[in-house]
Amino acid sequence: MALVSPWSVRAEGEIVPFPKERVEGWARFDTFFLDEHERLFKALYFVTGNRADAEELMQEAFLKLWERWDRVETIDDPTAYLFRVALNAFRSRHRRAAVALRKLSPVGEDRDAFVDAEMRADVRRLLSACTPRQRAALVLVDLLGYPSEQAARILSVRPSTVRALATQGRRTIRGTEGARDA
Amino acid sequence: MPDVQEVFRMATEKVKPDPNALERQIRRQRRRSGRSRAAAYAVAAAVIVIVIAAVSVLRTTPDEEPAVHDTTTVSFTPTLPGGAASTSATVFDPHGKVVSTIDGMPPDAYAYSVSADGDTVAFMASGDDGLDHLGVVAAAGGTAQMVPTPSDLLIGSTIGIGTESISPDGTKIAFEAINDGNSDVYVVGVDGSGLVRLTEDPATDQYPQWSPDGSTIVYDNGGSNESTDPQFSKTGEIFSVPADGTGSPTQLTHDHTSDANPSYSSDGRRIAYAHGGAIWTMTSAGTHAHAIADGRAVGFTPRWSPDDTTIVYTYYVDAPRPMVALASQYGEQPIVVAAVIDTGSGRITRLRKARMATDYNTAVWLDRGHILVSLVGAGS
Numbered sequence: 001m002a003l004v005s006p007w008s009v010r011a012e013g014e015i016v017p018f019p020k021e022r023v024e025g026w027a028r029f030d031t032f033f034l035d036e037h038e039r040l041f042k043a044l045y046f047v048t049g050n051r052a053d054a055e056e057l058m059q060e061a062f063l064k065l066w067e068r069w070d071r072v073e074t075i076d077d078p079t080a081y082l083f084r085v086a087l088n089a090f091r092s093r094h095r096r097a098a099v100a101l102r103k104l105s106p107v108g109e110d111r112d113a114f115v116d117a118e119m120r121a122d123v124r125r126l127l128s129a130c131t132p133r134q135r136a137a138l139v140l141v142d143l144l145g146y147p148s149e150q151a152a153r154i155l156s157v158r159p160s161t162v163r164a165l166a167t168q169g170r171r172t173i174r175g176t177e178g179a180r181d182a
Numbered sequence: 183m184p185d186v187q188e189v190f191r192m193a194t195e196k197v198k199p200d201p202n203a204l205e206r207q208i209r210r211q212r213r214r215s216g217r218s219r220a221a222a223y224a225v226a227a228a229v230i231v232i233v234i235a236a237v238s239v240l241r242t243t244p245d246e247e248p249a250v251h252d253t254t255t256v257s258f259t260p261t262l263p264g265g266a267a268s269t270s271a272t273v274f275d276p277h278g279k280v281v282s283t284i285d286g287m288p289p290d291a292y293a294y295s296v297s298a299d300g301d302t303v304a305f306m307a308s309g310d311d312g313l314d315h316l317g318v319v320a321a322a323g324g325t326a327q328m329v330p331t332p333s334d335l336l337i338g339s340t341i342g343i344g345t346e347s348i349s350p351d352g353t354k355i356a357f358e359a360i361n362d363g364n365s366d367v368y369v370v371g372v373d374g375s376g377l378v379r380l381t382e383d384p385a386t387d388q389y390p391q392w393s394p395d396g397s398t399i400v401y402d403n404g405g406s407n408e409s410t411d412p413q414f415s416k417t418g419e420i421f422s423v424p425a426d427g428t429g430s431p432t433q434l435t436h437d438h439t440s441d442a443n444p445s446y447s448s449d450g451r452r453i454a455y456a457h458g459g460a461i462w463t464m465t466s467a468g469t470h471a472h473a474i475a476d477g478r479a480v481g482f483t484p485r486w487s488p489d490d491t492t493i494v495y496t497y498y499v500d501a502p503r504p505m506v507a508l509a510s511q512y513g514e515q516p517i518v519v520a521a522v523i524d525t526g527s528g529r530i531t532r533l534r535k536a537r538m539a540t541d542y543n544t545a546v547w548l549d550r551g552h553i554l555v556s557l558v559g560a561g562s
Contacts, residue, residue: 054199143186143190156364161540
């Protein structure tokens, strides 16, 4: 059973406008926040591997959406908007962190991720074996159900790159034995 | 074998957002509102001061340019980490034979472009400060020069990576950069002077290319769901914009298929671009769009030859798609190869040895008989 479900079912390459009646139900920003923030937080934690980063990115993304809230009906999919803002911010932040890290440690060495949550060691190993880019692609394609065209726009890459990243991520996760039975 | 959803559940089942997240969010909103009001008052005060100053000072003063990154102490990375594939600036003939290489390019240089006279090559590469930088080098080889740019512009990025294009006269570079969450198009002199931002919309603006007369930049807008904004499309469209920053973008394509990677023909009358999975052309005004060679040219990043008779483009190698490990900030990327299509006969010549790392790279013409490729090397 998927804990994170697609907001709407989409065929590959198809973009389905977000239901207007649902937007009308979010008359208040805080209702929307309460409805969506945990899902976004978990997805961002899955990508970043860091609780503080996920919290900060989530709140900054909601802040940007709040600034446009009077025009929310013009945004077909506010959740996609949140993810685009959050992942763009993560991209910039990740890059800057990598720069800082390079000054301290050999290139290619990544900081410890997923160390701040209770998690089985084998699951932590699985996630750490994927890159943040691969985890971002998996969140968008496998967990949120976006077609690769739309996921590509959120990540600012080509659809084929999204598909490649998701394939690599799945291969990494499925190729590691013992996670289920450990 | 666990699947992605199961791993996600196991990874996040005990991870919860701060229970006071909403209160924290509301406090942030109030702070932002306060700053916005303060900023509005400051702007109003500044406008009054400026108006008074403008009235009292009759002579015009030159615009102040953004401070540029001091690159005097930065060098292009001379070596790459172990396991990362290096690249070499390799010249092919249109039949796929290696002719020569250009010396002086950094080992991870990518996204080449060439001035109209074929004398100067622009590129991107990582500096020893960890940031990506624009650079230029003589096509005859020599020492690569770094182009100073503001330090808050992320020219390359972890996911998006950047693209650039040197002006026909070799004095300016159009490039994409991120400084507020998404890519926009900028122009800067090769000496770091005259930085101009050409686009400001919240979509991803990328793959800028110059018109032959240097007056216009054509680029693609990655699209967005925010469909009411006239500068957006849901599928990605081609736009043009004056290169000097004096005008607004003009949308050239209007359809429901991804349009990307535009470039002008050498006479400036046509634009080649990637429409869906195929190379198409249209007039520079955006009319008469059609596939070349009945859609058999499947790929992206087309570039016209100097005599406009052929187009070089790139395409992904068929499955299983080979991947190549680059430096850590770029990760593993798919290989693309170059092909040349004769626009008259439709004949396609595949340059299978002209292998590049992913789609921010493209093959570019040095002159009618020579194609420059960022050939990916060891580690592939």
